[in-house]
Amino acid sequence: MTISLENTSAAQNLVGGPPTGKAPLDMDGLAWILFGASAFQYLNAACELNLFELLQDKPGLTKPQIGAELGLADRANDILLLGATATGMLTVEDGRYQLATVLADLLKTDDWQRFKDTVGFEQYVCYEGQMDFTESLRANSNVGLRRVRGSGRDLYHRLHENPQMEQAFYKYMRSWSELANQHLVEVLDLSGTSKLLDCGGGDAVNSIALAQANPHIEAGILEIPPTAPLTEKKIAEAGLSDRITVKPGDMHADEFPTGYDTVMFAHQLVIWTPEENTALLRKAYNALPEGGRVIIFNSMSNDEGDGPVVAALDSVYFAALPAEGGMIYPWATYEESLTKAGFDPASFERIDFPGWTPHGVIIATK
Ligand SMILES: C[S@@+](CC[C@H](N)C(=O)[O-])C[C@H]1O[C@@H](n2cnc3c(N)ncnc32)[C@H](O)[C@@H]1O
Known part of the structure; x- marks a missing residue:
């Protein structure tokens, strides 16, 4: 005899898709x-x-x-x-x-490879460290870093000790940036900019896109010494070594180089605590001339603290792995840090990007 469980929850297949909130x-x-x-x-x-x-x-x-x-x-x-x-x-x-x-x-699109690179990042960079999410919440620190071989103080200072992870990371970072920087290039008016400082610029993916779209600008990339050779290589491959230079250094320990009228933090202020972000933004404020601008480009969560879901899910990684602080912060948290750093709130501009990633940009003027 067959017993039908039709119309009971036990008989339902999981066809509805994941929850959306x-x-x-x-x-x-x-x-x-x-x-x-x-x-x-x-x-x-x-x-x-x-x-x-x-x-x-x-x-x-x-x-x-x-x-x-x-x-x-x-x-x-x-x-x-x-x-x-x-x-x-x-x-x-x-x-x-x-x-x-x-x-x-x-x-059918170029975004397919970018999506696949993101899958690779989840598998080979995020998954293991995220097992320490609960402990990371309890400790209010990135306990998952203990699962990454090496002695560097954060994930970025351990990547060169883990070449496969380093490759998956920068492949993803380039792709994740490319998924959204087309909008950055579109909305960012750099007609009044001549020199852009890209803090923690990674493999220069965003500086390259901005320099290609704005042939009059030059860019400097502040990157940690172990990553600088990769940055140089990608700039050379793009044929932009005459306009984009790498400044090996430590954005926390060193003063920011002067002579730049725009300072960009791309996927950078999601890594650190709000206090560290305020300190970085203050350095940017001090290094900028009057009328100079700071650009914060990364994923954002909403000010209500309940979404979007990708911002929430991505925050597990930032809580558990890269550095002591960090999450996909709400827009307002950055604006608070900018205000504390000296920027005038009346100058703040928020631009929410379309697409499935929760990217956006905040622009503030000195
Ligand atoms: C999440 S990645 C973002 C890379 C790039 N901005 C992008 O959007 O694709 C963060 C970058 O910041 C760099 N970084 C981390 N700590 C740094 C420090 N103290 N000084 C300079 N760069 C740093 C890392 O090496 C890494 O390349």
């Missing part, structure tokens, strides 16, 4: 959170196995065909396709598999 959380949503790490592993495996590219090239493949193409044993293929369809990444009809529309659309 917009509707009351139900049991399916709670189960999504419970098994969220497993949902991510399906995404990561599908990316590493190039399952999505396969179905982009050959839509409508059957399960045995996919298994043969990916070189997976039947049971392994069953698991992968169970997860990929149950989470909604693939659809299956009459035994033929297709990409979900969101993936099919994303794969």
Whole structure:
């Protein structure tokens, strides 16, 4: 005898998608959170196995065909396709598999590789350290750093001791910046700027984009010495060594170089405590001429403290891993630091960027 559990919650499949915070959380949503790490592993495996590219090239493949193409044993293929369809990444009809529309659309764009680099960052940089999230909350410090080999005082000072992690990190950092810096280039009027200081500029991805869009500007990149050679290399590859120079140094310990009329913090003030941010912004204020501007470009959470969800989820990494302080702060927290640093609140400009990442920019003028 078959007992039907139709219309009871036990019989429902997890087809509703993860919770959004917009509707009351139900049991399916709670189960999504419970098994969220497993949902991510399906995404990561599908990316590493190039399952999505396969179905982009050959839509409508059957399960045995996919298994043969990916070189997976039947049971392994069953698991992968169970997860990929149950989470909604693939659809299956009459035994033929297709990409979900969101993936099919994303794969047609340059953002696909950027998305994949973000998946790689989650897997190879974030996951392990995030196991110490609770301890990090208790200690109000980045306890997860203990899982990263090396003796550097923060994640950035340990990356060169972990070459694979360093590669995943800067690949992601470039991609994460590129997902949003097209909007930065669009909204940032640099017609009155001649020299831009990019504090903690990473591999120069944002300075390169701004310099390419504004041929009259020069940029200096303040970066820690172990990362500076990578920064130099990327600037040279972009053919911009005559306009972008690297200033190896420590933004916390050293005074900021003068002679710059714009100071940019890109994905930088999410790392440090509000007090450290105020100190950095004060240094920027002191180094700028009258009328000079500071630019804060990164993800932002809302001032109500309840979203957006990507800002909340990304904050786990900033709490557990890179440095002692940090989170995806609300806009207002930066504005408070800017005010304490000496900038006039009347000059503040907030620009929220479109797209699925919670990026935005705050511009303040001295
Ligand atoms: C999250 S990444 C952002 C990179 C780049 N701004 C971007 O948006 O792609 C932070 C960068 O700040 C650099 N950094 C960390 N601590 C620093 C310090 N004390 N002085 C200078 N740079 C630092 C790191 O090496 C890293 O490249």
